[in-house]
Amino acid sequence: xxxxxxxxxxxxxxxxxxxxxxxxxxxxxxxxxxxxxxxxxxxxxxxxxxxxxxxxxxxxxxxxx
Numbered sequence: 001x002x003x004x005x006x007x008x009x010x011x012x013x014x015x016x017x018x019x020x021x022x023x024x025x026x027x028x029x030x031x032x033x034x035x036x037x038x039x040x041x042x043x044x045x046x047x048x049x050x051x052x053x054x055x056x057x058x059x060x061x062x063x064x065x
Contacts, residue, residue, distance in 0.1 A: 014045075021045060 002009055008020060021041045029037070057063075 017045060017048075 003016075003020070006020060006024070008017065012020075018041060021044055022037060025037055025041055025044075026032075029040075032040075
């Protein structure tokens with residue numbers, strides 16, 4: 001039901017996010033070939049999924065504080 005209306009669920013799988021992004025990109029850029037679309041979608045999803053990671057512990061067994 002959500003896919004038909006182009007709405008992502010709160011916890012979508014990567015495959016679902018990629019398919020929806022690809023569909024939107026093709027609607028906005030109809031004359032691009034398949035390789036260009038895949039490159040743009042991969043780049044767009046990589047930016048969207050990026051988030052800061054915690055720093056590595058200096059010593060083994062050191063807990064996060």
